[in-house]
Amino acid sequence: MNDRLPRHIAFIMDGNGRWALKKGLKRSIGHRYGVKALKRIFEYVFELGINYMSIYALSKENLKRPKEEIQTLIELLNEYIDDCLPQLIKNKIRLNIMGDISILDDSSQQKIKMALEDTKHYSDKALNIAFNYSGRDEIIKAANQAIKDGHGEINQEIFEKYLYTASIPDPDLIIRTSGEQRISNFMLYQSAYSEIYFTKTLWPDFTKKTLDAALDDYKKRHRKFGDIK
Ligand code: IPE
Ligand code: IPE
Ligand code: MG
Numbered sequence: 001m002n003d004r005l006p007r008h009i010a011f012i013m014d015g016n017g018r019w020a021l022k023k024g025l026k027r028s029i030g031h032r033y034g035v036k037a038l039k040r041i042f043e044y045v046f047e048l049g050i051n052y053m054s055i056y057a058l059s060k061e062n063l064k065r066p067k068e069e070i071q072t073l074i075e076l077l078n079e080y081i082d083d084c085l086p087q088l089i090k091n092k093i094r095l096n097i098m099g100d101i102s103i104l105d106d107s108s109q110q111k112i113k114m115a116l117e118d119t120k121h122y123s124d125k126a127l128n129i130a131f132n133y134s135g136r137d138e139i140i141k142a143a144n145q146a147i148k149d150g151h152g153e154i155n156q157e158i159f160e161k162y163l164y165t166a167s168i169p170d171p172d173l174i175i176r177t178s179g180e181q182r183i184s185n186f187m188l189y190q191s192a193y194s195e196i197y198f199t200k201t202l203w204p205d206f207t208k209k210t211l212d213a214a215l216d217d218y219k220k221r222h223r224k225f226g227d228i229k
Contacts, residue, residue, distance in 0.1 A: 004219075005048060005049060005215065006050055006171070006172035006195075006215075006218060007050065007051060007052060007169055007172055008050070008051075008053070008054065008168065008169050008170065008173075009045060009050050009052070009053055009054070009171065009172065009173050009174075010053070010054035010055070010056070010173070010174045010175070010194070011041070011053075011054070011055050011174075011175050011176075012056045012177070012184065013034055013038065013055055013057070013203040013206075014180055014202075015030075015178025015203045015204070016030035016033070016204055017030050018178065018202055019202040019203070019205065020033075027069060028069065028072040030204060031069075031076055034076075034204050035079070035080055037204050037205070037206045037207075039084075040207065040208065041206060041208075042084065042087075042127065043087075044208050045211070046093065048215075051125040051126070052128065052168055052169060053126075054098075054127075054128040054129075054168075054171060054187070055127075055128070056130045056133065057129055057130060057131045058073050058077075058130070058131045058132050059130075059132075059133060059134065059184060059185055059186070060099070060100070060132055060133060060134035060137060060185070062132075074103075074108070077104075077129075078104075078108050081112060082111070085118065088119050089118060089119065091125065092122040093119065093122055093125040093127050094120060094121075094122040094126040095116055095126070095129070096126050096127070096128040096129070096164065096168060097112060097116065097128075097131060098128060098130040098138065100132045100133075101131060123167075126168050128164075130187075133186070135183075135186055135187055136185060136188060138188075139163075139188065142159060142163050143159075145162050146158065146159065146162050160189075163189060163190070165187075165190055170190045170191070170194065171190060171194045172195060172223075173195050173197060173215075174186070174187070174195070174196050175196075175198075175214050176196070176197070176198050177199055177200075177203045177206055178201070179199075179200040180198075181198050183196075193223070195221050195223065197214045199214065
C-alpha cells in the first residue's frame with residue numbers, strides 16, 4: 001500500500017472535441033471548457049501538496065488538425081499564460097515549457113519567455129506545459145545537443161539534463177481522460193516507471209472528485225521499480 005501522494009502528476013487532457021460534439025457545439029468550445037477544467041485542477045493539485053504538474057496541451061501531431069482549431073489552441077495558451085502567471089508567482093511555482101514554441105508569433109513567444117524568466121528562481125514547484133510537443137523529438141533533440149556539446153558517450157544522468165524536464169522529477173502518475181488508452185508520444189523517456197490511470201471522463205468534465213478517485217487508485221498501487229519487494 002502506497003499512501004503517499006504523487007510528487008509529480010501529469011495529465012493527457014483528452015476528449016474536449018467529443019465533449020463539445022456531444023452537446024452540439026463546436027470543438028473550439030470544448031477546448032474553452034477544457035481550460036476551465038484545467039484551472040480547477042491546477043489549483044487543487046497544488047493545494048493538495050503535489051509540487052509538480054504537467055499538462056499535454058498540444059502534440060506535434062495535432063498540427064495535422066484544421067488551422068482554425070490550432071489557432072484556437074494557440075489563443076487559449078496565450079490567455080492561459082496571462083491568467084495563471086500571477087498565481088504561479090503568488091504560489092512560487094516555476095513555469096516550464098516542453099515543445100517547439102516557434103510556431104507562435106513573436107509577441108506570444110516573448111510573453112512566454114518573460115513568464116519563464118519571472119518564475120525561474122522557484123525551485124520546489126513547477127507547472128510544465130507540453131505544447132507542440134513530441135516525446136520522440138525531445139529525445140532526438142537531446143541526443144543531438146549532447147553530441148554538439150562534445151559528449152562522446154553519455155549516461156542517464158547526463159542525458160536527462162538535455163531533456164525539457166531537467167530538474168523536474170519523473171511523473172509518478174499519468175492520467176489520461178476520454179477513454180483512450182495510449183500515451184500518444186507524451187513524455188516517453190520520463191514515463192519509464194509512471195503509474196498510468198485511464199478514465200472515461202472527458203477532460204472538460206474532469207473535477208476534483210475525478211482526481212480524488214485517481215489518487216485513491218494510485219495509493220493502492222504497489223510500485224516496485226523492478227524489485228521483488
Ligand atoms: C484534447 O482533446 C485536446 C487536444 C488534443 C488539443 P481532443 O481535441 O483530442 O478531443 P477529442 O479526442 O477529439 O474528443
Ligand atoms: C493527445 O491527444 C494530445 C493531447 C491531449 C494534447 P490526441 O487526441 O491528439 O491523441 P490521439 O490522436 O487520440 O492519439
Ligand atoms: Mg483526442
